[in-house]
Ligand code: SF4
């Protein structure tokens with residue numbers, strides 16, 4: 001970067017390729033309460049991308065997190081934050097507003113939420129849907145990923161939002177959750193998180209049982225058992 005004024009879209013595609021990001025898109029967030037840009041206007045769009053977790057590590061946490069998972073979680077978060085800063089700087093150099101959304105940052109400890117849901121940007125960009133485990137599920141990586149988001153006012157072609165879930169009759173994540181925190185609701189856009197996840201039950205369980213892993217901030221069981229993730233183990237390495 002910087003991105004030229006002539007072809008934001010193709011330069012962005014090249015940039016994503018150079019960073020080996022294969023799953024990304026642009027979300028139209030004009031009907032959402034996004035953060036305010038320096039112009040005083042809310043950001044209308046967001047770039048959303050996924051960085052995969054290590055599949056072998058994910059497959060090994062079906063009964064609880066371990067230090068390998070904690071390490072991979074950190075590795076991916078660091079990469080997401082670095083990419084977000086780089087991307088936002090490139091967009092700003094091109095004369096537009098941009099603001100990264102930090103990976104895994106809780107700005108409201110009471111509701112256990114960040115400034116804006118990465119998952120909302122991802123579903124509106126067409127990356128995937130919210131599964132019964134309350135995580136983004138993608139065809140490419142299942143839920144074995146973490147998300148990056150950069151808000152912007154740069155005009156870019158937006159993805160087709162995903163408006164339904166593809167969990168079918170599966171309840172594996174609900175059955176596996178040791179905290180009984182997953183309520184079984186099938187996601188559709190606008191469904192409150194509370195209908196899918198009892199966030200206090202999830203959080204209390206993690207603090208009580210997995211404090212040795214990021215002071216009880218991570219678990220991963222409900223992602224580890226998801227068939228959309230497990231099918232990655234059958235893929236041949238490229
Ligand atoms: S992260 Fe763990 S405790 Fe929370 S919903 Fe998933 S399986 Fe249950």
Ligand code: SF4
Nearest residue numbers: 131132167170173226
């Ligand atoms: S385990 Fe099944 S129900 Fe849960 S998110 Fe994955 S596909 Fe959906």
